[in-house]
Amino acid sequence: MHILHVVGARPNFMKAAPVVRALQRRKGVKQVLVHTGQHYDANMSDVFFQQLGIPAPDVNLAVGSGSHARQTAEIMGRFEPVLLQVKPDLVLVYGDVNSTAAAALVCAKLLIKVGHVEAGLRSFDRAMPEEINRLVTDQLSDLLFTPSQDGNQNLAREGIPPEKIHFVGNVMIDTLVQLLPAAIHVGKNGQVGRYALVTLHRPSNVDDPRVLKRILESLLAVTEDLAVVFPVHPRTRQRIAEFGIKVDQLRLLDPLPYVEFLAWQRSAAGVITDSGGIQEETTYLQVPCLTLRENTERPITITQGTNVLIGHDMEKLRNELAKILAGHAKKGSVPPRWDGHASERIADVLVGNLE
């Protein structure tokens, strides 16, 4: 069996790592890893490969940044000859970034099978670039690996045949479970006192000066009650500088490696974020999560987990933070099959289908 993995952006790396490892444990599986180069800063990419123990990519397409059309087109153009040369039995794509949809499209046109890890998630908001990537990728995939049952329901509604859909659980949690002991160790030397951990990078939150300013002002108000620790995504750092916003009272950090971020996350009083994956990680860690988005493609983190949607309602943010500080944060439980074994289930399905 010959599998080619495509990764490109930071959230792909923690999803691919356990799948690569699970397949390494199976006999007779050849694997090739392609990095599109969508994320290229060392602290957005290389450091994750090291910490997560992912083998160095066999091929780096080095596409870099660009508009959505340009970035997607560059990935497609550069990936096609690689695929024609490698001729794998199946290509695995991860999550919902531009690299995911671009690679799936190339495979579909060359009649090479695609497996989508983290299939079926829907925010039902097509203004979100990731939603377009999810819809396209799932339509083109031959094997769809879902993290939660809502994914199965969404795919069934869109007419995907049930035999293609496999509810395997959450591969991000595989990585979390594996590296939690390392994070606990790192945390022993670092995090003290109560703090809120913040991440922010969605275009809808950071590209409009008025929106970004309002959010950052609300975060500055939070510092009256507790420290705010904010590892800043490169896009957000550029915007803060561009718009000349003053954020001296926030503790700004460069993007953190996986283990260090996990250490900050597990000990936080609460997490304020617009990320997808962090909504899931906080649910697993049972840390309160306040999501600065109007919707989520991960509804299980709300129905079952610790997540609360805040949208752009800064008063709600203040109220929810007050609840956390008063010890009345939302409690949750860990969803089914978020147990550290999702990638083994994927390996089982691949072996069953391709051998």
Ligand code: UD1
């Ligand atoms: C991408 C994903 C998003 C994911 C996020 C995680 C898409 C559509 N979006 O968004 O779903 O949550 O990654 O980080 O694929 N930049 C750097 N260095 C880098 C990478 C990016 O400076 O290594 C800067 C560039 O100015 C670039 C901007 O960040 O233009 C945005 O990068 P891009 O990959 O287009 O999207 P993200 O916002 O990171």
